[in-house]
Amino acid sequence: METLQLQVGALKNLPVLPQASLQILQAINTPDISIDRLVAALSTSPSLVARLLGLANSAYFSRGKTTTDIRSAVFQVLGLDLVKGLALGVIFNVQFDTGKCQTFESDYFWMRSLVTAVAAQKLASEIGALQHLAPSTVYTSGLLLDIGILALGFLAPDQLNQIFIAAERGPERVTDLVSDQFGLSHFQIGAALLKKWHLPELYQLVLSEYQRHEYVGQEQSLLDLLRLCRRLSAEFASGVEFEPAAYLQNCQALRLPIETLNAIAEQLLESRVAMQQLAYVMGN
Incomplete structure (x- = not known):
């Protein structure tokens, strides 16, 4: 693996994640994280919050109801797995x-x-x-x-x-x-x-x-x-x-x-x- 790291480094330096992204990654990879801690971590990324709310209020997910807060979007509309996947997508797209x-x-x-x-x-x-x-x-x-x-x-x-x-x-x-x-x-x-x-x-x-x-x-x-x-x-x-x-x-x-x-x-x-x-x- 060390040789591989040198090969990748020869391409260019892989980016370092900012602190907010690290907090989100840690949160979504913590199996039994509390609702409040997960929402707090997700809320450090305004772009992620905006996308989650937009998705929760889309025609496919909203079922005619308006969702205005990230907590409801995560646990009542979208579900944890989808939110985790979307969070990873946002983090990676920001970095790359x-x-x-x-x-x-x-x-x-x-x-x-x-x-x-x-x-x-x-x-x-x-x-x-x-x-x-x-x-x-x-x-x-x-x-x-x-x-x-x-x-x-x-x-x-x-x-x-x-x-x-x-x-x-x-x-x-x-x-x-x-x-x-x-x-x-x-x-x-x-x-x-x-x-x-x-x-x-x-x-x-x-x-x-x-x-x-x-x-x-x-x-x-x-x-x-x-x-x-x-x-x-x-x-x-x-x-x-x-x-x-x-x-x-x-x-x-x-x-x-x-x-x-x-x-x-x-x-x-x-x-x-x-x-x-x-x-x-x-x-x-």
């Missing part, structure tokens, strides 16, 4: 301005990240080997999976722009081209970033081991699930029709009924408009 990467599509990036996170969280409850993990932990693991791409959009916008053009938005082709260009994958770059920002070791492990299919350890099932969900998110974001039979081997490895995966895929399709709205809020 991808505007110089002409072909970087924030809505596409966050749509994929959200679908990966939501699908993983829903499916994890049906997988015996993942019962030791909190649903919010699985959700965050999925949301952070491609964070290295966001970092590269800021650290190396011209190079990433050329990679996107060469890959024609093919997600796996992007992964290969990033590794060829930088000598390390965007998953490894993401792991180094999370280590610098002192996020929980589980999230660092997920990113550092994601491509190592021979990994054997407690989080093997989590990695298998995230690989499945990331593939699902690529098809969902691209409008590819879901084919359950293509996931049969993945489901067998996780002891997950294919019917369960099919049901989750249908739920995602039904909530496409809401997911698009969330992706827009997180990316803008």
Whole structure:
């Protein structure tokens, strides 16, 4: 990992989080944090509060009621997992301005990240080997999976722009081209970033081991699930029709009924408009 840190440092210095963002990260990664402490941490970011209130009062979430305070928005309208995901999105977007990467599509990036996170969280409850993990932990693991791409959009916008053009938005082709260009994958770059920002070791492990299919350890099932969900998110974001039979081997490895995966895929399709709205809020 030290060698990796040197490689990432050779690109450019990864940014240091401001104190307010550190407080928010610490709060959303504290399992049993009190309502008052979480709201206090979220309130240190005016832009985050504005987005949360705007989302809570959107047509999809408001149900005709107006929400005027952040506490109600978090606990009565949006829910903790969504708020945590949105908070991470706001923090990362503040730190990583991808505007110089002409072909970087924030809505596409966050749509994929959200679908990966939501699908993983829903499916994890049906997988015996993942019962030791909190649903919010699985959700965050999925949301952070491609964070290295966001970092590269800021650290190396011209190079990433050329990679996107060469890959024609093919997600796996992007992964290969990033590794060829930088000598390390965007998953490894993401792991180094999370280590610098002192996020929980589980999230660092997920990113550092994601491509190592021979990994054997407690989080093997989590990695298998995230690989499945990331593939699902690529098809969902691209409008590819879901084919359950293509996931049969993945489901067998996780002891997950294919019917369960099919049901989750249908739920995602039904909530496409809401997911698009969330992706827009997180990316803008």
